[in-house]
Amino acid sequence: QKEVEQNSGPLSVPEGAIASLNCTYSDRGSQSFFWYRQYSGKSPELIMSIYSNGDKEDGRFTAQLNKASQYVSLLIRDSQPSDSATYLCAVRADSNYQLIWGAGTKLIIKP
Amino acid sequence: NAGVMQNPRHLVRRRGQEARLRCSPMKGHSHVYWYRQLPEEGLKFMVYLQKENIIDESGMPKERFSAEFPKEGPSILRIQQVVRGDSAAYFCASSRVDFRTGLNTEAFFGQGTRLTVV
Numbered sequence: 001q002k003e004v005e006q007n008s009g010p011l012s013v014p015e016g017a018i019a020s021l022n023c024t025y026s027d028r029g030s031q032s033f034f035w036y037r038q039y040s041g042k043s044p045e046l047i048m049s050i051y052s053n054g055d056k057e058d059g060r061f062t063a064q065l066n067k068a069s070q071y072v073s074l075l076i077r078d079s080q081p082s083d084s085a086t087y088l089c090a091v092r093a094d095s096n097y098q099l100i101w102g103a104g105t106k107l108i109i110k111p
Numbered sequence: 112n113a114g115v116m117q118n119p120r121h122l123v124r125r126r127g128q129e130a131r132l133r134c135s136p137m138k139g140h141s142h143v144y145w146y147r148q149l150p151e152e153g154l155k156f157m158v159y160l161q162k163e164n165i166i167d168e169s170g171m172p173k174e175r176f177s178a179e180f181p182k183e184g185p186s187i188l189r190i191q192q193v194v195r196g197d198s199a200a201y202f203c204a205s206s207r208v209d210f211r212t213g214l215n216t217e218a219f220f221g222q223g224t225r226l227t228v229v
Contacts, residue, residue, distance in 0.1 A: 043220040103153040
């Protein structure tokens, strides 16, 4: 059974601090990794995709991938109240189509 | 460059009626996923389709639910004889294959259809 695990939270972070979200996956053959943000009552929105080991930065967001340890993380610098949402980790299995989803981590940025 | 379009945004059906949900993928995308989500819960995979082909329907209930993605027109998720337990948000996402790498690309979501069965 291919699985993606996330801490459900809520994770509470003060405004301006770094929020760190983690995700582990079970399928070693996974090739593609994605972070989505979902506001309450809205659809998931793609934030970052990462395919290679290491860091990938986009503005205040940094995705980190470690295939040997089978984890992917998302760092949000200078957290803003508008970053409060549920963050979903998705992993594409080696079948190259099936997306395996974590249950999401609820992030709360406190002013 | 329109994104993934779903309609209707809200749909109310009485028990026993049929619900028909539509999804037009992003331009250039030929792969569609359908998901169901209950409040405060995660995304539940239902079905994955390519044009004129169902690739994986392992998440679809065996009865009353069907999906199609014809050569022309949107993908349709059909729920027959709806029951109150079908009330949920239904999301569609689309992606494409990058022909340089052979990898399926990022999936982009539509706004969703909120189905309420009364």
